[in-house]
Amino acid sequence: MALESESDVIEHGDRAPNFELEGTDGDTHDLESFDDHDALLVVFMCNHCPYVRAKFDAMNAIAADYKDVAVVGINSNDAEEYPEDSFGKMVEYVEDGKIDITAYLRDKSQDVARAYGAVCTPDPFLFENDDDVFRLVYHGRFDDALNPDDEPSGRPGEEIRSAIESVLAGETPEAEFRPSRGCSIKWRG
Template sequence: MVAMESDSELARGETVPDFELPGVDGGTYSLDSFDAEAILLVFTCNHCPYAQAKFDLLNELAADYDEVAVVGVNPNDAEEYPDDSFDRMRELVEDGTIAYDAYLRDESAAVADAYGAVCTPDPFLLSHEGDAWTLAYHGRLDDALNPDAEPTTIHVRDAIESVLAGEDVEIPDRPSRGCSIKWPGDS
């Protein structure tokens, strides 16, 4: 396990890259697939303890905000890390461990690369600006930096509330911490 900290390639207000990725439900998704005011796009996986520690928070956010789509994207190399396979993703959704609005597979990790994601979890809060999706916040979900730590501040809730109120996110981008993305072909 190699802990990494995120550092965004994208600036706030910048239009983010679109994608077309398969979901565990059999659908294919792009940003416009979600009828939402905001999308919390989280590059995550099944096996990393940092990502696992945020499953419950992401499930809560998906349940609490009808106007926000919580979307997990797994870019990890499933050949080297079988726990990150599409079948295992589906199992975690079916057994209720993961209850996001969508859980998508980024087989080539091209989408993670386009966003500049480096770790799991690596969250990007997107805002719908006219016809485009733009970056509103890129940073940690909360202040618990280690998998066994209990958070005292949920940064992403404040960011979501700002976006839903039509305001700029005032909290600074703080790097997320997690396992390094297991890039396909890196082994």
Template sequence: MTLEESARELERGDLAPGFELPDTDGDTRSIDDFADNKALLVTFTCNHCPYAQAKFDTLNRLADDYGNVAVVGINPNDADEYPDDSFERMQALVDEGTIEYDAYLRDESQDVARAYGAVCTPDPFLFKSTDDGFELAYHGRLDDAHGPDEQPSGEPGFEMAGAIESVLAGVPVDHEFRPSRGCSIKWH
């Protein structure tokens, strides 16, 4: 397992790169499908990485706590080399209730992960809704628990929850960039 830390490619205020990706329910989802939400949390994640698995419940809770924020997971990993990251396994995780957030999408081409500058799983990006589309408000970790067996110093996801609350209140997110840490994305 190769560990990586997220790196900044998109800057605050940059528009979210668009996407059209298959969802586990068989539909194709685009960024426009989430336009009615006040914010969009896009997290590059996968099925097999213990760092990503450790944040499944956190992402589910954020989706549950903030109904006007769309929480979307995107799996870009090479499923040929890592069969646990297959679309079928994604569907199973949703069907069994392990993943309950708004959408779990498959980025088979890895073009979306590249457009966002994602490098690890999980790698979260929080966008605020504007007249021009979704603008990056914060890119960084969900909380300060770096390892899969570590507990955060506050509620799981507390750093991202604070960023979400800033976005919903219409004020700038004052968090400095705090990189997420996890398994490297498994590129083709």
């Protein structure tokens, strides 16, 4: 079932909720792990969702093109009901190059997804680094390709890229909120 992100748990200018999550690289990551970046793109995602899979290339390209931006995927799905979203499978996706971003983290407790108000996968949040405090500047879709088989009218990830380029230029992104569409986060029973 497709779901749109319409959460307002955190709003423009709010601090990013902190986390301490295990990454596929074997390290534990928190917000301070990314302080050396000018911006932080947190994407609630998973392995199995066709909406997310359609954005793998866009996420990988953003991570490659913008070295001053940490692209961090967080998988909060119930891996018991959805084994393709298990930590072991996350590691496989990174090792085989399907996912090539700054960090891919596991939110086993699902507390981080709740703190951010994430509702679907993918659900991207862009934060500007304001003196080592990450503040929300954009929450919305990657581009106008809302279904897995759609092609975007511009380059993949165009809307996120525009917001990133504004942040890196010292400006506030002017993009209006356009919700992301994807699979619902698979909450534990």
